Amino acid sequence: xxxxxxxxxxxxxxxxxxxxxMDEVNTLIRARMASKHAPRIPEVTAHLVEAGGxxxxxxxxxxAAKMCGYTGxxxxxxxxxxxxxxxxxxxxxxxxxxxGQRRGRPTANLLWDNKSSVLVGDYLFARSFQLMVETGNMRxxxxxxxxxxxxxxxxxxxxxxxxxxxxDESIYLQVVRGKTAxxxxxxxxVGGVIADQPADQVQALFDYxxxxxxxxxxxxxxLDYGGDASATGKNVGDDFRERKLTxxxxxxxxxxxxxxxxxxxxxxxxxxxxDGDLETALAxxxxxxxxxxxxxxxxxWAEKAKAALRRLPDSDIRQMLLxxxxxxxxxxx
Amino acid sequence: xxxxxxxxxxxxxxxxxxxxxMDEVNTLIRARMASKHAPRIPEVTAHLVEAGGxxxxxxxxxxAAKMCGYTGxxxxxxxxxxxxxxxxxxxxxxxxxxxGQRRGRPTANLLWDNKSSVLVGDYLFARSFQLMVETGNMRxxxxxxxxxxxxxxxxxxxxxxxxxxxxDESIYLQVVRGKTAxxxxxxxxVGGVIADQPADQVQALFDYxxxxxxxxxxxxxxLDYGGDASATGKNVGDDFRERKLTxxxxxxxxxxxxxxxxxxxxxxxxxxxxDGDLETALAxxxxxxxxxxxxxxxxxWAEKAKAALRRLPDSDIRQMLLxxxxxxxxxxx
Numbered sequence: 001x002x003x004x005x006x007x008x009x010x011x012x013x014x015x016x017x018x019x020x021x022m023d024e025v026n027t028l029i030r031a032r033m034a035s036k037h038a039p040r041i042p043e044v045t046a047h048l049v050e051a052g053g054x055x056x057x058x059x060x061x062x063x064a065a066k067m068c069g070y071t072g073x074x075x076x077x078x079x080x081x082x083x084x085x086x087x088x089x090x091x092x093x094x095x096x097x098x099x100g101q102r103r104g105r106p107t108a109n110l111l112w113d114n115k116s117s118v119l120v121g122d123y124l125f126a127r128s129f130q131l132m133v134e135t136g137n138m139r140x141x142x143x144x145x146x147x148x149x150x151x152x153x154x155x156x157x158x159x160x161x162x163x164x165x166x167x168d169e170s171i172y173l174q175v176v177r178g179k180t181a182x183x184x185x186x187x188x189x190v191g192g193v194i195a196d197q198p199a200d201q202v203q204a205l206f207d208y209x210x211x212x213x214x215x216x217x218x219x220x221x222x223l224d225y226g227g228d229a230s231a232t233g234k235n236v237g238d239d240f241r242e243r244k245l246t247x248x249x250x251x252x253x254x255x256x257x258x259x260x261x262x263x264x265x266x267x268x269x270x271x272x273x274x275d276g277d278l279e280t281a282l283a284x285x286x287x288x289x290x291x292x293x294x295x296x297x298x299x300x301w302a303e304k305a306k307a308a309l310r311r312l313p314d315s316d317i318r319q320m321l322l323x324x325x326x327x328x329x330x331x332x333x
Numbered sequence: 334x335x336x337x338x339x340x341x342x343x344x345x346x347x348x349x350x351x352x353x354x355m356d357e358v359n360t361l362i363r364a365r366m367a368s369k370h371a372p373r374i375p376e377v378t379a380h381l382v383e384a385g386g387x388x389x390x391x392x393x394x395x396x397a398a399k400m401c402g403y404t405g406x407x408x409x410x411x412x413x414x415x416x417x418x419x420x421x422x423x424x425x426x427x428x429x430x431x432x433g434q435r436r437g438r439p440t441a442n443l444l445w446d447n448k449s450s451v452l453v454g455d456y457l458f459a460r461s462f463q464l465m466v467e468t469g470n471m472r473x474x475x476x477x478x479x480x481x482x483x484x485x486x487x488x489x490x491x492x493x494x495x496x497x498x499x500x501d502e503s504i505y506l507q508v509v510r511g512k513t514a515x516x517x518x519x520x521x522x523v524g525g526v527i528a529d530q531p532a533d534q535v536q537a538l539f540d541y542x543x544x545x546x547x548x549x550x551x552x553x554x555x556l557d558y559g560g561d562a563s564a565t566g567k568n569v570g571d572d573f574r575e576r577k578l579t580x581x582x583x584x585x586x587x588x589x590x591x592x593x594x595x596x597x598x599x600x601x602x603x604x605x606x607x608d609g610d611l612e613t614a615l616a617x618x619x620x621x622x623x624x625x626x627x628x629x630x631x632x633x634w635a636e637k638a639k640a641a642l643r644r645l646p647d648s649d650i651r652q653m654l655l656x657x658x659x660x661x662x663x664x665x666x
Contacts, residue, residue: 125481
């Protein structure tokens with residue numbers, strides 16, 4: 001998530017431009033995450049949805065709606081919907097598999113958290129559907145229901161693809177579209193749909209969100225092999241240690257000789273890692289230009305995002321969203 | 334689930350009366366649980382949603398719609414929606430806590446299944462929302478979104494209430510309404526709403542489903558302390574060993590003296606169980622008449638279910654649903 005530091009300036013400008021609406025979103029989120037019957041729910045979600053979070057996804061919805069001249073009130077519901085879906089997926093991502101015990105907490109605690117994470121995530125999903133139903137707009141319901149299915153499908157695909165060297169760039173892209181880009185694109189799209197925009201304008205909003213989301217995730221994966229821990233909050237090599245087959249590795253595997261392939265198979269597929277393996281992995285990424293090629297992909301997706309947005313009329317908000325795409329990739333360019 | 338044997342006759346008659354519609358539901362379920370991108374999804378769900386399951390909940394939707402003269406096509410979508418929600422909650426219930434290792438499978442396998450269960454459950458939830466959106470009926474969307482929130486809230490409440498001797502019958506009822514009755518009542522209600530019935534008729538359908546669901550769960554909890562393992566598929570005392578504070582125990586705790594209270598606190602709250610404790614628990618349940626009182630509650634709820642249904646015009650389907658309520662409690666009366 002350290003990537004978000006890189007976009008702080010356009011994010012802050014967007015936040016300032018949307019301050020009244022964001023206050024309404026935060027109020028709605030707090031009201032809807034409460035539970036009279038189950039006080040554990042706000043306990044579990046508080047640290048995830050407390051005011052002061054970046055709120056990137058709901059801001060996209062508010063920005064899209066404002067750019068399209070919508071004056072309300074349902075952009076607020078949709079923005080809160082998007083944030084609830086995001087928070088629910090974060091909670092479900094927290095469900096540990098064995099490699100997740102890296103955090104060193106006691107197993108009993110991990111498992112208790114597990115059950116809470118699943119059920120509170122379900123509650124937030126249900127709350128998100130209630131919020132979107134309140135808009136009374138069938139098209140946004142359709143978009144968000146489809147996005148939810150795409151997200152879950154991408155997460156399941158990642159389960160099987162993450163540690164399989166046969167995973168190629170097209171599968172990686174499917175996973176990324178699911179786990180990250182689907183919610184970015186839906187967040188933008190519903191902002192245009194609620195404002196009753198024509199199909200080509202709505203498509204441009206979707207395309208911006210899609211490309212921004214892909215770029216965002218590629219940058220995240222890239223920083224994992226070359227970021228600054230103090231800035232990113234992650235340590236170099238976390239994805240390697242967790243045996244995640246991300247884009248830099250996919251590119252290096254594609255160019256690997258037999259010996260290198262055996263290395264990736266042992267460390268990623270079989271998970272047999274020894275001291276020095278991360279250094280070897282970094283050397284192989286450098287040898288095959290995998291970091292540079294991944295960086296170029298991120299830049300290309302950011303350009304696609306900006307090109308999509310330029311199909312819409314110019315405005316202050318549009319400029320901030322263009323700048324946002326640049327900021328997403330600023331840390332790796 | 335052994336309880337379902339008790340209702341096999343009215344269930345079979347309902348199934349025969351709704352055979353064409355049930356075939357359509359099964360076809361729709363198979364089509365929608367497929368995933369082009371993630372073949373793991375049908376692998377995980379196959380044993381849960383394969384044709385031949387009891388399909389009690391979707392049958393309630395079909396029965397309600399038919400009783401109200403609805404001729405289609407959206408009762409099929411709604412029935413499949415209800416089954417997907419049910420299957421998703423089963424998958425998420427499977428997420429193990431430590432006591433869940435009773436099945437004796439290796440931990441790695443349990444944990445791998447964990448992650449799959451969560452994400453495939455999410456996929457089915459999303460699919461269920463897509464299906465309900467296709468009906469284009471805002472009222473059913475509202476009902477089912479609310480049901481999903483009530484289910485999740487009940488499950489979270491159960492997490493905190495299950496091992497706390499302060500849990501009383503009203504909290505138990507809240508949990509049961511969430512984890513079981515909310516989907517029964519919603520399944521009935523949407524059948525009436527899609528058929529555009531007046532409010533009092535829809536309320537009668539809801540009340541039947543609610544009372545049937547509560548009765549169903551109380552019987553399940555009762556059989557756990559007195560059922561026939563060969564018929565129920567559960568062993569006597571599973572809930573005791575898993576430290577679940579169900580209605581028979583709640584009734585016995587309410588009448589416990591200090592020494593008995595210490596016993597329940599040790600075995601349920603603290604989970605310190607020794608040989609002979611189950612026999613002691615059974616003796617305490619008998620001593621305070623907790624089994625009989627619980628049985629009477631189940632019968633009362635079945636009567637409530639039938640009384641609600643009698644507010645609707647007589648028909649063959651209505652009679653089968655009346656019989657269904659009797660069958661739910663037949664095993665314990």
